Amino acid sequence: MRSSTPGSRVRESLRLALVALQFLTRIPLPNVKVGAADLRRASALFPLVGLVVAGAGIGVRAALGPLFGAATATVAALAAMVAVTGALHEDGLADTADGLWGGDDPAQRVAIMRDSRIGTYGVVALLAVLGLRASLLLPLDLVPFARAVACGQVLGRASTLLLVRLLPVAAPATGKRLGAAVIGPLSGRGLVAAVVVVAGTLLVATGPWAPVPLAGALLASLLCVRLFRRRLGGLTGDTLGAANQLADLAAVAAIVALHRATLL
Numbered sequence: 401m402r403s404s405t406p407g408s409r410v411r412e413s414l415r416l417a418l419v420a421l422q423f424l425t426r427i428p429l430p431n432v433k434v435g436a437a438d439l440r441r442a443s444a445l446f447p448l449v450g451l452v453v454a455g456a457g458i459g460v461r462a463a464l465g466p467l468f469g470a471a472t473a474t475v476a477a478l479a480a481m482v483a484v485t486g487a488l489h490e491d492g493l494a495d496t497a498d499g500l501w502g503g504d505d506p507a508q509r510v511a512i513m514r515d516s517r518i519g520t521y522g523v524v525a526l527l528a529v530l531g532l533r534a535s536l537l538l539p540l541d542l543v544p545f546a547r548a549v550a551c552g553q554v555l556g557r558a559s560t561l562l563l564v565r566l567l568p569v570a571a572p573a574t575g576k577r578l579g580a581a582v583i584g585p586l587s588g589r590g591l592v593a594a595v596v597v598v599a600g601t602l603l604v605a606t607g608p609w610a611p612v613p614l615a616g617a618l619l620a621s622l623l624c625v626r627l628f629r630r631r632l633g634g635l636t637g638d639t640l641g642a643a644n645q646l647a648d649l650a651a652v653a654a655i656v657a658l659h660r661a662t663l664l
Contacts, residue, residue: 413593420445424557425453426486439581444590446560447597450553457481457553458546465542474538474545478530481553489556489648492641493529494522499638506633510570513638529645536649536656544664547605548655554601555617556648559624560640561586561594566625570634582640609658616654617647 418432419442457477464473482490498521499513512519518526533552537545564583586594602610624643628635658664 416442417445417448420449421452424449424488425484427484440584441590443561443582444586444594446557447554447594450557451550451597451601453481453484454550454553456484457549461545462542471538475534478534489641489644490526492638493645494518494526495638496642497521497525500631506570506631509632510636513636529649533649533652536652540659544659547664548652550601551605551613551655552648552652554598555613555651556644558594558598559617559621559643559647562621563625563635563640563643567628568634570632570636606655606658606664609663612658613651613654616650620646620650
């Protein structure tokens with residue numbers, strides 16, 4: 401059996417971080433060979449990718465705010481975060497909306513989700529989620545904006561870790577983005593890494609109010625579980641993207657509510 405040294409563990413953790421970043425973003429990175437179980441193992445670092453994406457948005461908001469004002473800078477920050485991910489999750493949201501309400505049975509709904517064309521339900525879902533997120537964030541100064549975006553991006557990606565452990569892959573499975581490749585047990589080290597990133601982000605951003613955005617994202621994720629089980633019989637890569645967007649939005653709404661109540 402191969403011995404595991406601290407150096408080899410660090411190198412492996414860095415490699416898995418590159419796998420997660422390579423998969424969930426369009427950031428130019430060294431190409432990493434991905435083995436059969438690597439994406440599942442790297443999924444523990446999905447919340448960390450959320451922090452990276454949030455950092456891009458916060459940076460744009462901070463840089464452009466003094467030049468163009470908060471509203472323009474906020475819209476640019478949202479666009480920057482979409483660009484960093486290549487609209488991966490937004491595409492999943494649109495495809496999921498088209499499939500969930502565009503078919504008569506689970507197999508037909510999954511088949512509709514395979515179609516790269518966007519339909520009416522997808523357009524409406526995208527406009528609703530993007531519009532709600534923008535309307536929540538536009539009134540915020542930089543600090544509350546950073547809190548909301550960081551919590552939303554981290555909890556949105558953490559939703560994947562929950563859904564793949566509560567739902568099977570929908571049949572016929574598409575495996576379009578995540579799906580079956582992420583399903584499976586996490587190592588103890590991986591679980592600890594995910595919990596540390598999520599808990600650390602929430603505590604730094606909201607202090608004793610950390611359970612509020614956590615509860616919002618958890619509720620959104622569990623509603624997605626119920627919906628996907630009933631309408632599809634399980635999950636696909638697209639549904640994970642949709643859950644990401646809805647959990648993100650719920651967390652942002654929770655942070656904004658705390659801010660408006662002067663609790664943050």
